[in-house]
Amino acid sequence: MSTSPSPAAAERADASPVRIGALVPLSRPGWVEAGRHVLAGLELAAREVDEAGGIGGRPLELLVRDTAADPQRAAEAVEELAHLGVAALAGEYHSVVARAVAARADALGLPYLCSSAVLDALTEQPTPWVARLCPAQSHSWRVYADFLLGAGHRRIAVATQPSVYWAAGTRILRECLAPHGGTVVELDTGALSADAVCAELVRERATVLLLLAGSPEPSVPIVRAVRGDARLADVLIGAPAGQPEFAEWAALLGDDGAGVPFLRYLPERLGPLGARVEAALRERLGEAPSFVAFEGYDTVTVLAEVLRSQGADRAGIASAWPHVAVEGTRGTVRFSRTPGGSVWQWAWPPVQVVDRDPAAPGRLRVLHCGR
Structure with a gap:
């Protein structure tokens, strides 16, 4: 009598990478310095995830795409990344670009964790596919x-x-x-x-x-x-x-x-995790990390925890947003539906x-x- 392996066991047996699409502005007219800091945080967290055993033994791979602050370019990147089989999307700094990313992610059924774009109306209608780490602009x-x-x-x-x-x-x-x-x-x-x-x-x-x-x-x-x-x-x-x-x-x-x-969006004093990450980001960047670097780090940290529990199943990832409780560099990340909000929101990160x-x-x- 044969039995099918559990999804978790099957994932451990599969050594192919779990892919996350990383969207950041890395060329003009995008805010290149902000994009570089977001990416530094994303990459540092991804490296640490791999050093800790990856996702059920599978390596975590970031597929990085430069949005250049162009909503159309970003939407096309989402289409490409979806075709390449990413489990989720992460990143972006410019609000108008993040809105285009969120719209395509919603249409394609692709989870998107927005790192650093604050515009309240990321999507026209409530969506189960999009969550956000940074506070809403309002x-x-x-x-x-x-x-x-x-x-x-x-x-x-x-x-x-x-x-x-x-x-x-x-x-x-x-x-x-x-x-x-x-x-x-x-x-x-x-x-x-x-x-x-x-x-x-x-x-x-x-x-x-x-x-x-x-x-x-x-x-x-x-x-x-x-x-x-x-x-x-x-x-x-x-x-x-x-x-x-x-x-x-x-x-x-x-x-x-x-x-x-x-x-x-930082606390007045960083805890032990935040202080360690600050030192690592400073070494990676060659300068003091901005708050968006911490947002990038927390984005991959949250996604990795969700991927460990849900695997690379897109619907499973989206269904996990309301159950997230992950210790990040700036506090415990939990998502909820805020009044008038259309996405799952961390309410709220520290604001200074x-x-x-x-x-x-x-x-x-x-x-x-x-x-």
Whole structure:
């Protein structure tokens, strides 16, 4: 009498790799530095999974694709990766790209764990296939608005570019500030030069300028212009999307890039796992790891745990999201359905408002914490 091996036993007998598709921006116009940090975290965690025995004895393989911040290119990569038999997708930094990835993953029945894209509406309708590690924009940007209100700011200007992500951020800020008498005026960086932005700040009597625009262009020239305008000496420059997190910001702006509060998703103090991973990421990157590197690491850590319990079955992986409880670098990751959310969400990672210390721009200061 013969019996079929269990799925777990069959997987141990199969030495072929378990594949994860890794989507990251590695070329312009994508935010290359962010993509490099996400990938460093993904690759470090994958290496550690293999060193610990892989997935039921099978090696874990990342199939990396460069999205270059292009939604169409990313959607085509999802199709390719699905054809190559990946068990799941991971990564991405740009929200508009992650939305395209999530839409194709949902249509193909392919699990996708989004690492670092915060736009609330990753999918038009609720989906069982997509989960997210980073906080939704409506959550983290409310923390930033609380920081502004706590510091006494009510007249806010935002330097914007056309994008669903920047438009969502502007709307969230306006909704949070309006009940407290705050106002938000939009300055179109496509129509205004850096000097014209300065003139508008004076005219509007704004006490804060938020950079809801890309880096280095047009954000860096705007910062230089505002810092060089004596009329705006008391204006706070902020960048909730995290532009000052990366070394390029400090390299381009020097002291002018300090004192610009931004959001990052780290606890005030890392635990033993986070401290170990920080050291390994620093060695891999040759610089201090950003929060997105930790997000990349946690993404593969979570997927590996799900793969160990479910195997490489796509439907099984998707069904496991609500049962996840995995210790990551920034706390225990659990997914739930948040009100109004369309994907499985870790609610919530730690949220901080930090800046580069004007007295020592290489050092980051924690200004405000939220959860």
